[in-house]
Amino acid sequence: MTRYEPGTYFSAGLVETDAEVASALASEWKRQRDGIELIASENHVSRATLDALASPIVNKTVEGYPGDRYYGGAEHADVIEQLAIGRACHLFGAAHANVQPHSGSQANLAVLLAFLKPGDTILSMDLSAGGHLSHGSKANLSGKWMNIVHYGVDAATGRIDMDQVADLAAAHRPKLIIAGGSAYPRTIDFEQFAAIATSIDATFLVDMAHFAGLVAAGVHPDPVPHADVVTTTTYKSLRGVRGGIVLTKHASLARTLDRAVFPGVQGSVMLNLVAAKAVCLAEAARPEFRVYAAQVLDNSRALASSLVEAGAVVVTGGTDTPIVLVDIRGRAFTGKDLQDQLDEVGLTVNKNGVPGDERGPRETSGIRLGSSAGTARGLGRDDFAQIGRWIADIIGVMSTDGDVDAVARRVETGVAELTAAYPMDGAVD
Numbered sequence: 001m002t003r004y005e006p007g008t009y010f011s012a013g014l015v016e017t018d019a020e021v022a023s024a025l026a027s028e029w030k031r032q033r034d035g036i037e038l039i040a041s042e043n044h045v046s047r048a049t050l051d052a053l054a055s056p057i058v059n060k061t062v063e064g065y066p067g068d069r070y071y072g073g074a075e076h077a078d079v080i081e082q083l084a085i086g087r088a089c090h091l092f093g094a095a096h097a098n099v100q101p102h103s104g105s106q107a108n109l110a111v112l113l114a115f116l117k118p119g120d121t122i123l124s125m126d127l128s129a130g131g132h133l134s135h136g137s138k139a140n141l142s143g144k145w146m147n148i149v150h151y152g153v154d155a156a157t158g159r160i161d162m163d164q165v166a167d168l169a170a171a172h173r174p175k176l177i178i179a180g181g182s183a184y185p186r187t188i189d190f191e192q193f194a195a196i197a198t199s200i201d202a203t204f205l206v207d208m209a210h211f212a213g214l215v216a217a218g219v220h221p222d223p224v225p226h227a228d229v230v231t232t233t234t235y236k237s238l239r240g241v242r243g244g245i246v247l248t249k250h251a252s253l254a255r256t257l258d259r260a261v262f263p264g265v266q267g268s269v270m271l272n273l274v275a276a277k278a279v280c281l282a283e284a285a286r287p288e289f290r291v292y293a294a295q296v297l298d299n300s301r302a303l304a305s306s307l308v309e310a311g312a313v314v315v316t317g318g319t320d321t322p323i324v325l326v327d328i329r330g331r332a333f334t335g336k337d338l339q340d341q342l343d344e345v346g347l348t349v350n351k352n353g354v355p356g357d358e359r360g361p362r363e364t365s366g367i368r369l370g371s372s373a374g375t376a377r378g379l380g381r382d383d384f385a386q387i388g389r390w391i392a393d394i395i396g397v398m399s400t401d402g403d404v405d406a407v408a409r410r411v412e413t414g415v416a417e418l419t420a421a422y423p424m425d426g427a428v429d
């Protein structure tokens, strides 16, 4: 039998050993660098975050929580997780934080496990009005195992109708009320939601996945004082690594929530993600991040205004978050067609349903835009206003018999100039 020797196992890099994966990764980096990322659920992480992600701590298995693990050798893992927990509590003014959820959906699933039994009722926002899969979609565990009642948005204003929320809460007496969505561009009245939840003894969850960065920077109303539990992702406006966090103002809920995450819905901790979350949470506490988040909001508003001025329809007419939802109902082309056309010119967006959409989720009558990623690389309000005019130009020419290719070539040139001006130097070796 040949004796195993590691040889170059520890020293040979990906480019040397796996050309196929290395090449796809290099192409993906070029795609991000040479296009403008307008998908609201994306961002560009810092070099420090990438460094934290690619460390040998990825080898370490731990279960449980700092000081209470099921495996030895956890002392450095404990330091890292404790840093992330402390930073999350400090940043959001929470009494307790769980930083282990592998994603936002996992964080929400843990909250369901902590407070509900199968068949219990949840009141949450309809997916078609901007809600999230993990808030009770029929295809998701939340919707299969729980009884879901949805509130929507007012057809005329695109905003949550708090009278409807109060009426549904009184009629159905849900055990859990969820506020927050994946395509809702406006602030939510957390105080009123909390009052409704209190009046029927329901638990109140705010899922701040999209606007967490704005909350951290103090440029958006803070849900933490009003909600029993707040969940978030760390990779949208918070500008960090992929993953989720659960926060609460109630120290008394710490153990219930921790046990719901582990052993409730997850096993061992992804420690490299936790390390990168700690990095992101420290970055978000710095003064520079306040400037960043205020710019994200200024940029999304500039984007919305320029679209409206150029004749496009923006749901609710504007935004209070990084999200801008463009409504193309009544046009002969779909959100998917528009997404494909924008992809061709280097503007990456996602097709998205809009309130009152008659098309299905694969086609849709809208696109969702976000300012978090473009802002991270340095784009300002004039750049976002320009992007809005480009998108409106493309919608305009697709709506007529005009020369789509001519407009597309002009926008493509503009995008190339813009991305060259904001290069993200040093992000990769």
Ligand SMILES: *Cc1c(COP(=O)(O)O)cnc(C)c1O
Binding pocket: 041, 103, 104, 105, 106, 131, 132, 134, 180, 181, 182, 183, 207, 209, 210, 233, 243
């Ligand atoms: C993005 C998002 C999530 C998290 O999704 P994952 O893909 O599971 O990380 C959860 N809730 C809302 C409202 C979101 O927008």
